[in-house]
Amino acid sequence: MSTETTGAVDIRGPGAPGPGRHARRVALMIVSKYGTLIAMGIMIVIFGVTVPGGAFLSTNNLFNILNQSALTAIIAFGLTIVLVVGEFDLSIGYAASLAGVLVSGLLVNQGVALPVAVLVTLAVGAVIGVVNGLLVTKARVNAVVATLGIGTTLIGLSYGYTAGSPITAVPTAFTNITLGAFVGIQNPIWYMVIVLVLLWVVLNRTPLGQRIQAVGANKEAARLAGIRTDRVKVAAFVIAGLCAALTGILLASLLGSGTVSAGDGYLLDSFAAVFLGVATLRDGEFHILGTLVGVLVVNVGFNGLSLLGTPTFWQFVFKGGILVLAVALSTVARRYAKT
Template identity: 55%
Template sequence: MTDTQSKTAPAATTPPSASSQHRALSSVARFGTLAVLVLMIIGFGLASPDAFMSQRNLINVLNQGALLAIIASGLTFVLVVGQFDLSFANVVSLSGIIGVGLMQRSGWPMIAAIAATLVIACLVGLFNGFLVSYLRVSAIVATLATSTIVLGINFWYSNGVPITVPSGAFTDIARGRIIGIPTPIIIMAVILALLWVVLNRTLLGHHSQAVGSNPTASRLAGVRVGRVTVVAFVIGSLCAGVAGLLLAARIGSGQVTAGDGFLLSAFAAVFLGASVLRDGEFHILGTFVGVLIVTVMNNGLSILGAPSFVQYIFQGVILIAAVALSTTSRRILGMQRK
């Protein structure tokens, strides 16, 4: 056997390379979430074609997911910089209570009440960012404490009862339509587009991603890590504030528990989206796909008459699967870089 034969002969029996396996697994991780969404649509469509696949219901799915998408896109910014926020659900409730309360109890004009509410939401994010960035408090502990404080403010301001608002200009924000499209869908599209541009086309976005990848290296490179982190928390709270106002306009009242249902759903959507077309990276487009999965699942189960507890169980399962998929994607990416 020649030297050339001795070198090439083993190649015929060599198993697929590790890099090929990694690429295959990476493809599954990247496109698996999209495949799940498509399979869910097909499954619910076959189970209830007249109800689920109707144009009215498909628009309803987007309308139902609009508020979740706004909240989850803000949460995406916080996760991009490597932090967590557990306070946004109560910020959603706070915004509805304060916004409606200023209009109904204090007689503020609608625009002034909305502006003041959004400022308050930003202040909550500023407080979270200060605790995490400058006092070095763990993000989970800091935002959990802030959430408790905000909950107390909600009970104090509302006395624990809903603050209602009559139908009018404010409720039309969430119930109205523009060229036949529900207003929340249009607001969602504008916010998602703006945040996508900020995250992918601005210096703030590049710095945010750098901080999330390696805060120490970012600091040495001249990035103001603390300031970037604070801005991320402010953006997250601002989005929660917008969603809270829209929710209050939709249901016609500000309520202490209005935002509770968004906590698990938002995290599930963001972690599901982290593996969409990317290897475990949080991004706006992926978050929107994650929102669609959560919303389609809830909508489809409701149409099929599933009890509400089933939706909560599925959301928990989806969150576990989403975190596992995101972690696997990051591990695969780390292997490929070695």
């Protein structure tokens, strides 16, 4: 029926979206912001139904997932800060490995007191961050090249310090750092929560965090606004170095030894988590809470597949597949939501 016979007037312009297009846009925006959370919810339901005896949804297993996520989350939180500022850090896994052997060596070989050994190791992590930051800001070396080179150097230092052999027989007080619990919750979970809160506050409620976000959004505009962009980038690398060192310390405590390559695998795990977090709650932005969700998604999948008796290689296929799928889905959803 035409508008002439009804008296109705179509006031929409030729480019205005119709009801169908608007609904599609809303649906796609929901996917772009909450797709990762929805995927995690679906996985929880599937594993809850398929894992025999309801083992997946048991309280012990859910806390086990959090415990397994803790160390990856801590190192990934530090990486998030570097990515927010617009740089990369490929040395974090190797820094964690070096921290593990260093704190173990200080305790076993040098007989250093536990608090001193931990503080010295954290200081070394901060120094690694300073070196990375200065290479990127002052020497103008590409962050990927600089941090990969530093990471390779750290591998050599780890082997030189240990002669390739694990450092064992660490004190019981050191292993109790991670093997203990507080009010029934494993210690690594508490460490994860503390680092999460601290870095969230730093990034969202402090002048340093505002500068980090400003530099990451537009470095030149930040510089013209009076922000010392080089110092801000160095600070971001220092935070990443501290988180990597803390992860290495906790890992050595958990294993009861310092092993040369123990923390290397956290590099890919943390990148997977951070980029999964990009597809969570915000439109393509790196942020701390998103990183936590990314870590949980990966570990929920790992845990569920393990309980189902799936061969180990499928867990790595899952990790790579869900990362690509989540980022691609979020990107496509945002693109079409704007059309």
